[in-house]
Amino acid sequence: MFKKILSLILVVLMLTLCCACNTGTENGTDDISTAAPTDSTDDKGSESTTPEINIPEPDVPDGSILISGKNRYKIIYPRGGKQTATPLYNEIVKRDKLAEGTDKYYTFASDALEDDGSPEILVGATNRELSAKAAAMLTSSKDYAILAEGNKIAICANSEAYLEKAVEDFISKLSILEEYHILYTNDKEYLVKYEKPAEISLDGKQVMFIGNSFVYYGNCVTYMTDDADRHVLDNGYFSQICIANGEVADVYNYTWMAKSLDWIYNNQLTKEDPAFLEQFDYVFISEAGSNNSNIVSVVKKITELFPDTTDFVYLIHNFHASNNHTNIFNACENEFIDMGIEVANWGGLVYDVWTGKTKVPNAELKYTKETFVKYNMGVSHNPDDCNVGAGRPSDNYHENPLAGYITAQMAYCVVTNKSAVGQDYSFCGDTSIHKFFDFDEFIKSHYDSDHSTNFPEVFKSEADMRGIQTLIDDYILSHPAND
Numbered sequence: 001m002f003k004k005i006l007s008l009i010l011v012v013l014m015l016t017l018c019c020a021c022n023t024g025t026e027n028g029t030d031d032i033s034t035a036a037p038t039d040s041t042d043d044k045g046s047e048s049t050t051p052e053i054n055i056p057e058p059d060v061p062d063g064s065i066l067i068s069g070k071n072r073y074k075i076i077y078p079r080g081g082k083q084t085a086t087p088l089y090n091e092i093v094k095r096d097k098l099a100e101g102t103d104k105y106y107t108f109a110s111d112a113l114e115d116d117g118s119p120e121i122l123v124g125a126t127n128r129e130l131s132a133k134a135a136a137m138l139t140s141s142k143d144y145a146i147l148a149e150g151n152k153i154a155i156c157a158n159s160e161a162y163l164e165k166a167v168e169d170f171i172s173k174l175s176i177l178e179e180y181h182i183l184y185t186n187d188k189e190y191l192v193k194y195e196k197p198a199e200i201s202l203d204g205k206q207v208m209f210i211g212n213s214f215v216y217y218g219n220c221v222t223y224m225t226d227d228a229d230r231h232v233l234d235n236g237y238f239s240q241i242c243i244a245n246g247e248v249a250d251v252y253n254y255t256w257m258a259k260s261l262d263w264i265y266n267n268q269l270t271k272e273d274p275a276f277l278e279q280f281d282y283v284f285i286s287e288a289g290s291n292n293s294n295i296v297s298v299v300k301k302i303t304e305l306f307p308d309t310t311d312f313v314y315l316i317h318n319f320h321a322s323n324n325h326t327n328i329f330n331a332c333e334n335e336f337i338d339m340g341i342e343v344a345n346w347g348g349l350v351y352d353v354w355t356g357k358t359k360v361p362n363a364e365l366k367y368t369k370e371t372f373v374k375y376n377m378g379v380s381h382n383p384d385d386c387n388v389g390a391g392r393p394s395d396n397y398h399e400n401p402l403a404g405y406i407t408a409q410m411a412y413c414v415v416t417n418k419s420a421v422g423q424d425y426s427f428c429g430d431t432s433i434h435k436f437f438d439f440d441e442f443i444k445s446h447y448d449s450d451h452s453t454n455f456p457e458v459f460k461s462e463a464d465m466r467g468i469q470t471l472i473d474d475y476i477l478s479h480p481a482n483d
Contacts, residue, residue: 060183065148067174068096068182073119073153074107078126082110084163085123088155091171095182119151121170124163130154141477142194146170148186159478166192194477200416203247206279207238210254210264210302211286214317214347217374218404219428220411221253222436230254230268231276235434237408237427244424245416252280260288261298269305277305282415284344286315289397291325296335303339312341313414314481315407318373319397321351336481343481344410349471350403360467369396370453372403374446401428401442402455410472414482420472428459 060066067073075092077085089108096105107113111126122131134147134156144157144166155170157163169192173185209221216223221236233239234253242249256264269277283306287295303312314336320328332343350372352358360367369375375396399407405428413420431438439456447453458464476482 060177063186064175064183065153065186066177066181067092067119067121067153067184071119071151072106073121073151074109074113075123076109076111076113076120076126076128077123078131079110079112081124081126084160084167087164088121088123088167088171091174092182095174095176117151120153122152122154122156123167124156126154128152128154131156137189137191140194140196141474144169144192146187146190148184153184161478161480197417199418201247202242202245202249202282202412202416205247205249205281206252207249207282207284208252208254208280209234209238209284209286210261210269211284211315212255212259212288213257213398214289214319215255215284215286215315215407216253218399218401218407219434219436220404220408221251221255222434224253224255226256237405238411240427240433241408241412241423244427245412245418258288260290260292261285261302262292262294265298265302269302272305274305278307280306280310282311282313284313284315284411285341286317287320287328289317289319289323291320291323291327293327295327295331299331299336299341300339303341311415312339313411314341314343315411316343316345316347317407318347318350318399318403321345321347322397333480341481342414343479344407344414345475345479346403346407346410346472349410349475350399350406353471358471360464361470362463362467364461364463365454365458368454370447370451371455371458372400372406374398374400374442375451375453376446376448395446396451398446400446400453400455401437401439402458405459406468406472409469410476413472414476420469421466423469425459425465429456 075085075089085108089106092106107118111122111128115128120128122128125131125135130147130149130152131154133149134145134154135158137143137145137147138156138158141159142162144162145154146166146169147154147156153170155163155166157166169190170184173187175183175185177183209215215221216236219236220238221234224230230252232252234251236251236253239249239251242251254264254268256268283303285299285302292298299312299314303310306312314332316328316332319325332341332345336343349358353360353367354369354372365371373396376394405425409420409423409425412418427433427437429437429439435441439459443453443456458468
């Protein structure tokens with residue numbers, strides 16, 4: 001009898017243990033999964049199954065959107081746009097208490113992921129309708145918009161830099177409700193418009209260009225021999241643009257062939273009469289064809305020679321762009337901004353056009369490197385016959401008159417806040433102003449028989465020149481140094 005009772009007790013005990021094994025964790029929270037979350041980060045947009053979250057939905061205040069919980073939003077970006085969307089994804093995961101320790105609970109995918117009607121935050125120019133609607137609200141490259149409709153929120157801008165600002169703005173509007181819930185303060189149509197600063201006249205202003213052949217080769221300022229007097233006024237393209245705008249500015253050409261900014265600082269600027277330097281209102285600076293690791297230091301030393309009231313602009317030339325001079329670009333996007341130096345990225349513009357990254361709006365002509373840059377590989381010329389006084393052989397990197405015009409026009413528009421569109425450029429080939437403005441002579445001296453250029457045809461095309469002027473405005477507005 002005792003054995004039967006013992007057997008019965010053991011059976012009951014085993015059944016009890018089996019039941020316990022099927023009940024999950026001690027506190028009964030098995031419905032909140034800690035499994036690996038969705039991470040659809042490839043451009044194919046594949047989606048894995050996300051766990052169910054059984055936290056009671058809160059009462060959402062008026063003017064807010066609940067983006068967490070059962071109906072948590074997916075974060076969707078266009079193909080190639082993952083990097084800009086990542087800070088938002090990381091921020092939401094960080095704020096979601098349920099996601100802590102389990103990495104993430106949110107779908108993060110490109111717009112290749114089919115829209116199944118789920119709630120989505122759209123970052124950038126996705127293929128969703130609301131992204132296009134938000135983009136239509138923008139009128140400049142410095143605008144950005146956040147638009148909420150139905151169960152979609154679109155974050156949009158016309159440039160990468162301002163899309164990043166829009167994402168930062170969106171993050172600033174996130175808040176936590178009742179520990180487990182993330183709210184977005186909804187403005188429905190939140191539009192940040194760029195307010196263009198007032199235009200400035202250069203009439204009576206003193207202007208200096210400091211640099212080398214990447215400034216003078218295309219006639220932004222005109223070539224001078226090494227021993228020429230730098231205290232005489234220049235009449236290159238920059239001066240002509242001022243005149244075309246009814247302004248008389250005193251422009252000084254402080255450039256030397258193949259000389260670095262360090263050389264100019266040590267051998268010329270520091271030997272100048274301080275009274276001469278104190279007169280300048282605007283100074284444009286450009287390094288030689290090197291990725292100078294000392295660029296911030298030398299530019300800072302140069303600026304310290306001028307009054308505190310002087311405005312400075314760094315000119316990024318095409319050799320910086322085509323050789324990815326990271327020290328230059330990093331300085332222009334970081335230290336120069338802190339120093340109050342603006343940037344004219346004319347080199348990036350022409351490089352992007354000849355490589356096909358950027359299209360000239362409404363262009364009638366085709367663009368190649370030779371449209372903007374000379375090409376006389378291995379051909380030597382008599383310096384006296386050359387437009388700039390130096391027919392350098394084996395040269396396929398210096399700017400021609402079209403690139404020189406772009407340099408001068410962008411430099412002018414950066415400091416005056418004027419649009420390049422509609423500006424006069426008829427002086428560019430006028431030899432009555434300067435002999436170096438002769439297009440035929442430039443081609444003869446700076447292009448060999450195997451390489452041709454169509455830059456004179458571009459000057460003749462109103463559509464192409466208007467497109468280039470439009471790009472000048474865009475490249476000024478899109479650079480973070482020109483806020």
